[in-house]
Amino acid sequence: MRPYLLIESLNLKVYAKGRDFEIKNGYTCDLLSVVMANCPENSIWVTVQRHINIVAVASLREIRAIIISQGISPEENIIEKSEEEGIWLLGTNDDSFTVSGKIYNLLKDEKNNG
């Protein structure tokens, strides 16, 4: 699933536009070491963390999109950094469980229909 389609389907806020890619997986976690060790490639990552280090983790792990859940807004300096790195920085008022479930279903539907 392409980011624009996910943004439209889930009515996500767009803080920073990233490079286009095919979202194949998702990962939900707030502990950066756990994400670093386990997040699959071509993932969208759901977290409540809002500081600049999530962009560093995403960049190192080649995670191309981040959703900050629970209506939490990102810190100012992180938006510019995301744009620089070509990483999508998105937001939702849903909690992590809810948005992850929605993404899970969308990716599963796409797999079944594609």
Place this chain on the structure above:
Amino acid sequence: MEENLLLVEKFKIQGRDFDRAGEASSQIKTILKKLNIPPSVIRKATIAAYETEMNIIIYAYHGVMTLKVYKNKVKVIAEDKGPGIPDINLAMQEGYSTAPPEILEMGFGAGMGLANIKKNSDILEIKSNVNKGTTVTFEVSINEQHK
């Protein structure tokens, strides 16, 4: 062994500089990519380098990471000035952490750092002097199967 050395690069790390956290690892990744190191080796070395860098930022005053790329391995030596590790075996245990609450709140200090380095490296050596500092050295092998 030294004749197989392709490159040496040093990176300075400042304790508690969270704004620049991950920059050294990111540069290491870029260098390894340029040298056409196999992707699986880059992934392991990047994860181990990130955890090493974060340990200096979270716990030490300052440190230097040295990247040495050989034909058959990637080696990182991280030396820091800091409080040191009193019990290395305990620190190696997954989930054990001495990180203060404000660090935990940022999603760091899960007690996974050293365990992640061990999982992603082929050789790991930790030397530490309490109240002086710690040296972490790890190597990721480039095997024939990677090429």
